[in-house]
Amino acid sequence: MDLILSFFTADFLGTPAWFWLSFLGLVGLLLAFDLGVLNRQDKELGVTESLKLSAFYIAIAIAFGGWIWWSMGPTSGIQYFTGYAIEKALSIDNVFVISLIFGYFAIPSRYQYRALVWGILAVLVLRGIMIAAGAALVQEYEWVLYIFGAFLIATGIKMLVTSEGEQDVSKNPVIRLISKRMRVTPELHGERFFVKKPDLQTGRLVLWATPLFLALVVINIADLVFAIDSVPAIFAITTDTYIVFTANIMAILGLRALYFALAAMVHRFEYLKYALAVVLVFIGGKIFWNQMVGKLDPAISLGVTLVLIASGVLFSLWKTQGQVKSHTAV
Numbered sequence: 001m002d003l004i005l006s007f008f009t010a011d012f013l014g015t016p017a018w019f020w021l022s023f024l025g026l027v028g029l030l031l032a033f034d035l036g037v038l039n040r041q042d043k044e045l046g047v048t049e050s051l052k053l054s055a056f057y058i059a060i061a062i063a064f065g066g067w068i069w070w071s072m073g074p075t076s077g078i079q080y081f082t083g084y085a086i087e088k089a090l091s092i093d094n095v096f097v098i099s100l101i102f103g104y105f106a107i108p109s110r111y112q113y114r115a116l117v118w119g120i121l122a123v124l125v126l127r128g129i130m131i132a133a134g135a136a137l138v139q140e141y142e143w144v145l146y147i148f149g150a151f152l153i154a155t156g157i158k159m160l161v162t163s164e165g166e167q168d169v170s171k172n173p174v175i176r177l178i179s180k181r182m183r184v185t186p187e188l189h190g191e192r193f194f195v196k197k198p199d200l201q202t203g204r205l206v207l208w209a210t211p212l213f214l215a216l217v218v219i220n221i222a223d224l225v226f227a228i229d230s231v232p233a234i235f236a237i238t239t240d241t242y243i244v245f246t247a248n249i250m251a252i253l254g255l256r257a258l259y260f261a262l263a264a265m266v267h268r269f270e271y272l273k274y275a276l277a278v279v280l281v282f283i284g285g286k287i288f289w290n291q292m293v294g295k296l297d298p299a300i301s302l303g304v305t306l307v308l309i310a311s312g313v314l315f316s317l318w319k320t321q322g323q324v325k326s327h328t329a330v
Helices: 002-009 017-038 047-072 074-092 095-104 109-140 144-161 173-181 211-235 241-269 272-292 298-319
Strands: 194-198 205-209
Touching: 017 047, 017 109, 017 241, 047 074, 047 241, 074 211, 074 241, 074 272, 074 298, 095 211, 095 241, 109 144, 109 211, 109 241, 144 211, 144 272, 173 211, 211 241, 211 272, 241 298, 272 298
Parallel strands: none
Antiparallel strands: 194 205
């Protein structure tokens, strides 16, 4: 019993092990509930249902943040909510890319949600690796924070001065590589990622990947690319690995639910990227301020972040009134 108790109370990356196990258990329950109850049968998720499910995930994320506030203190709570808000806003930007990927592979809506939920499992591992690597670097070499800050400022400025062109999914090197190295069926096979079919040359039954598997792989690569912006942004707020990881994962879980509502109105958030750009510049500048002047009050960071994101959303909705959607999800 003492051995078990010492295991749960042991420090892991600066936080007791039972904190980590509790969070991973919560994520597991949410995924099981999502896949096993809400989405037992493949069906198209409507905008209303998407918004309701997203509200449920946001409520869970807020309640979890309240628990962090109570158990770890107000500073940790504020850092969690700041990181969650930034990750949530940055994740909205990849909805259009996910929509393009599904459109390219002609994935019907009734299969999209399950693919997105299963994609979270890979994201958990990929984000975990990135966050652990970032935490190790920051702990060993504190000057790495300056690199994070400079990167965020440069990324924000780039977002302000450049316009994004139409992305061609067919030119993705991952798609070309998998298509050359694996047998891929030209058609979907329901919700299945792999099927057994005869080899075209030998006639033997062999394993083939389906377009749904390719879409899943490319979506997770896109998640990894977006993490290059979001992970340094949260490390600029806090170097607490637990806060960084939980804020990231909670925002991603909610994004999957919100995808179908956002995909239908992503054109309404045309000006949000400029607000996000300013947020990245602010968070990057905050690193230099903290190191050279003094630690900025976390409440100020949260307030500025929320005001900028809310302003970007409201301005976008106002400026795009009456606009017709130019891109539709499959």
